[in-house]
Amino acid sequence: MSPALATQSARSTVAPTLEREELLRYGRHLLLPEVAINGQRKLKASRVLIIGAGGLGSPAALYLAAAGVGTLGLVDFDIVEVTNLQRQLLHGTRDVGRPKLDSARDRIHDANPNVKLELHPTRLTSANALTIIRDYDIVIDGTDNFATRYLVNDACVLLGKPNVYGSIFRFDGQASVFATQDGPCYRCIYPEPPPPGLVPSCAEGGVLGVLPGLVGTLQATEAIKLILGIGTTLTGRLLLVNALDAQFRSVKVRRDPACPACGTRELRELADYEQFCSDVGGASAGLDAIPQIEPRELAIRRASGEAIQLIDVREPHEWEIGRIDGARLIPLHRLGGSLADIDREAPVAVYCKGGTRSALAVRDLQNAGFRRVWSVSGGILRWAREVDASVPEY
Amino acid sequence: MSLTVSLPSILARLADGQRALDASGTTVGDAVADVTRRYPSLAPRLVDERGEPYPFVTYYLNDEDIRFTGGFGAAVRDGDELTIVSAVAGG
Numbered sequence: 001m002s003p004a005l006a007t008q009s010a011r012s013t014v015a016p017t018l019e020r021e022e023l024l025r026y027g028r029h030l031l032l033p034e035v036a037i038n039g040q041r042k043l044k045a046s047r048v049l050i051i052g053a054g055g056l057g058s059p060a061a062l063y064l065a066a067a068g069v070g071t072l073g074l075v076d077f078d079i080v081e082v083t084n085l086q087r088q089l090l091h092g093t094r095d096v097g098r099p100k101l102d103s104a105r106d107r108i109h110d111a112n113p114n115v116k117l118e119l120h121p122t123r124l125t126s127a128n129a130l131t132i133i134r135d136y137d138i139v140i141d142g143t144d145n146f147a148t149r150y151l152v153n154d155a156c157v158l159l160g161k162p163n164v165y166g167s168i169f170r171f172d173g174q175a176s177v178f179a180t181q182d183g184p185c186y187r188c189i190y191p192e193p194p195p196p197g198l199v200p201s202c203a204e205g206g207v208l209g210v211l212p213g214l215v216g217t218l219q220a221t222e223a224i225k226l227i228l229g230i231g232t233t234l235t236g237r238l239l240l241v242n243a244l245d246a247q248f249r250s251v252k253v254r255r256d257p258a259c260p261a262c263g264t265r266e267l268r269e270l271a272d273y274e275q276f277c278s279d280v281g282g283a284s285a286g287l288d289a290i291p292q293i294e295p296r297e298l299a300i301r302r303a304s305g306e307a308i309q310l311i312d313v314r315e316p317h318e319w320e321i322g323r324i325d326g327a328r329l330i331p332l333h334r335l336g337g338s339l340a341d342i343d344r345e346a347p348v349a350v351y352c353k354g355g356t357r358s359a360l361a362v363r364d365l366q367n368a369g370f371r372r373v374w375s376v377s378g379g380i381l382r383w384a385r386e387v388d389a390s391v392p393e394y
Numbered sequence: 395m396s397l398t399v400s401l402p403s404i405l406a407r408l409a410d411g412q413r414a415l416d417a418s419g420t421t422v423g424d425a426v427a428d429v430t431r432r433y434p435s436l437a438p439r440l441v442d443e444r445g446e447p448y449p450f451v452t453y454y455l456n457d458e459d460i461r462f463t464g465g466f467g468a469a470v471r472d473g474d475e476l477t478i479v480s481a482v483a484g485g
Contacts, residue, residue, distance in 0.1 A: 056485045144485040169482035170403045189459075190481045192449035199404065199450075202484035212485070240479065244403065245413070251454040251477060254462055 005046070005137050005162070005226055015041040016070070022114060026068050034230045040068055044114075046227045049073035049133060051124055051152055052142035053100045055202075055212030056166045056219060058090040060140045061104060063220035065112045069227070072108065073136055075120040076100045087209035124148055126270040129155040138223050141165045142216065144202070146193035147273040153178060153186035154270055157261040164222045166215040169199075171208050173215035173241035176234045176253060177222050183235040184255040185262040193277045211243050290359040290366075293374035295383040298349055302326070309348045313361045314380075318353065322392040324383055332357050339368050351376035351383065353394075395420055397474040399429055404480050405440075409433045417476070422455055423466030425476055440478065450481040 018026070018040060029035040035043075048069050050057045053076040065072060078100050080091040088100075095103035101119045108117060120132055124143075133139055133155050141152045141163055149167070156163035156179040163178040165186060178185045218239065225231045237250040260267040302308055310327040312319060319329045330338045332352070342348060348370060350358040358375040365373045376383065384391040399415045406413045410433070419425040423445075430437035442448055446466070453460045454477040460468045470476070 052485050054485055142485045144483060146481070146483045149483055166485070167482050168484040172403045172482065174479070174482065189452055189479075190450050194448070194450040194481055199480065199482060207484055238479070240477070242403075242413070249477075251457045251479070252459065254459060256461070 005229070015045045017041065018044065022068070025112075025114075029068070035228060039228045039230075042227055043068045043224070044070040046138070047071040047073065047136045048138045048140060048223055048227075049075065049136035050140040050142055051075045051148070052144060053088075053090055053104045054078070054084065054142060054144060055087045055168065055207070056142035056216040057104075057140065058088045059213050059216035060142060060166075060220045060223070061090060061108055062111055063217060064140075064223060065108045065115045067220070067224055068112065069115065069223075071116045071118060071136075073118040073120060073132070074101055074104055075122065075124050075132065076104070077121055077123045087207065087212050089213070124151060126151060126272065129270060130159060133159055133161055136161065138226055139163050140219050140223060141167075142219070145277075146199075147277040149186060150193065150276060151270065151273045154261050154267060157185050157267070158270070162226055164219045164226070166212075166219045168207055168211050168215055169202060170206055171211065171242065171244040173211055173218075173239075173243070175215055175218045175222070175239045175241070176237060177226070178235075179262065180233075180235045182255070183262075184253045185259060187261050188256040188259050188263070189238060189253055191256070191259070208243055211241070214241055214243065290362045291374045292355075292377040293349055294377050295387045298374075298376060299383075299387045307346050309343060309346050311342070311348060311350045311361070312352070312380075313350055313357050314352050318394075321394050322380065322384075324351065324380060324388070324391065327351070332361055335361055335364055339365075342370070344370055347372035347374075349374050349376055352379050354379040354381055395470050395472050395474070397425055397470050397472070397476055399425060400475060400477045401436075402478065402480050402482075404482060405436060405478065408435045408439060420469060421466060422453060422460050422464075422468045422470060422476060425470060426453075426466065439480075452479045453477070454479065 026040050029040055030037055046069050048064055050061050053074050080095045080098050080100055080103055082096050084091055090107050091103040101121050105117055129151055139156050139161050143149055153163060162180050165178055166175045222233050225233050236253055238253050239250045241248055255262055257263045312323055312327045312329045313332040315331050350361045352358040355375060355378055362373050362375045381393055384393050396418050399417045401409060401413050409415060415429055417425040417428045419428050426440055430440060447453060455468055456475055
């Protein structure tokens, strides 16, 4: 059986009592001897931080709220996009364009108005992670990139906070519990991240919409077990979910004595994780991870009135051959000096002849702080074949 | 020795879409070499230029991480299962 966590509230005060409405609301929990009134009071006293209000964070937040976790913290800085709706159940169609934390607040409040929500509308960074995480009992890692995963791991190890991990790609999911007192951490499985671009994100490689529902729900389950001190958690095990073949299996995860975080403990402060994750690749690494937009999708979105800036990074003589209506010519070698001419608030689609130069341009724009920017997949050649046959191929 | 090698979906596309492959060898390294010989495009995703495992791809012989049981030199037995797990970050 897992030892129950000493929650922040429980450490300072007696666990809160349950109101009459709560006794009714949580009646199915109270019937479980493993939970009962004492366990429900532990849940009410607990503070859980969910990092990322996306695919994993959605089911985790909804189930933890419904279960009666007293305080839920949510960290996210993103805006709801229509492509999120295939899997991110905290957000609905009418929320497109709203901050994710706004729609999350509305949805969670509806699920259980007793839950106290603490919203952190920011990107988790090395500068703020320890301050944010310190006030919680448990962390749910629902992030979507390697840099933040290493950041969450290291912060949890440094602070001694259990890190309930989940990640997904296509039909595969992984879940575990890291950074418990004697348990391993994320670095014990993956000492270093893959080079940028080697492992595509869900945005590039796709993900079955229901998969984060499975894995995020597992994360919520583990968090509840940790709070209650019941059952056997995934500490020391990595659960592998294969949704395509309906297979669940777990493998052993051992604390690596050489792990700089939880083994040797030489890691004493947070690092620059963007740098950590980019150092492992060569100069050209990462180009295949550049966000892409399909020509047909771009055409539909522009036709529907979405204000997408279209930038052609080819050379002027190519521009003379043909162009996409509404595009602006900024040759790649001049892009760095033209950043002030590009609206940072509106989305940007970049194209070239076949997609290579536009990928380089998108990487440069991302490095300059642009967030919604895509390379047009296949360039103007594919546009000509699939959207506008009047544009000449060359 | 004959064993089964399980691939994550991110790598299965490099093995004609197969998630489970038969392999032979006396060590984990032999089995990995057998697989990469038959599916050469898998090689750069399974081993680095020195032929060693990457730090972001973990090999489990049955349920044990081979880094703690001899690495690619770990002996295999008939019927063993080698599970290859790649770091993914989607959320």
